[in-house]
Amino acid sequence: MALKSLKKKRRIQIVALAAVALVISTGLIGYAMRDGINFFRSPSQVTDAPPAPNEVFRIGGLVEEGSLERGQGMQIRFRVTDGGASVPVVYSGVLPDLFEENQGMVGTGSFVNGTFEATEILAKHDETYMPKEVVDALKEQGVYQEPGS
Template sequence: MKGLKKKRRIQIIVLAFAALALSAGLIGYAFQDGINFFRSPSQVAEAPPGPDEVFRLGGLVEEGSLERGDMIRFVVTDGGASVPVTFVGILPDLFAENQGMIGTGRYVNGVFEASEILAKHDENYMPKEVIDALKEQGVYEAPES
């Protein structure tokens, strides 16, 4: 009788670990399309991602590079490298030259094709990833308080 209880307990533990492993695998599979890696223009220039990889690109919009029309074109820089960007859609109200931005999209034939553009929300805010990338290049200046 004692051996039967021990065997049943081991079966339950093994079944629980199998269910946990299956759950973790299904969660990972569900999230694989939702995880976007952040890159700075210098990182994109050093190791260009494939055209099928969706990622986030962040930096400052170069002055004089913004062209509005059916397709919006501009250049994003971190001081070390620049990446041309195209976007079809409506830009955020606070989007402007010499301001921080983060875009989600793909890098195809040397151009970042953005599907979404995010801009800063006030004069003192810049996304943490953009600040870190600009500090790495030595071009970040903290806003005056």
């Protein structure tokens, strides 16, 4: 009888220890991923509810025609639009080869003092591809055109 209760007690301890380990590992994974999860926002969402300056997120839309300016060094300024609103973007670095006005783009960075400060810029990589989030944002504003039309 004493042996049975000892085994039962040991089994409960192992199950409890496993549950605690699972909770701790889940918490550590979530903590480690918090910086790797970047939410997508359209220019309209950014202007309607500006995110905090320390929040890293992705913005996407079309590069507004006539807005591309090359500054000193490698600094580039342009505006990204979804047809409903446009947001000024500043980026220091080399732009993708396919980056041009009236083309789709996605940028990663933060919104500081009314300007999106990009740390990474991606351009659509062929005539038919555009990220789903960008297409959805453009459709919402009624400015998306199917490729080839």
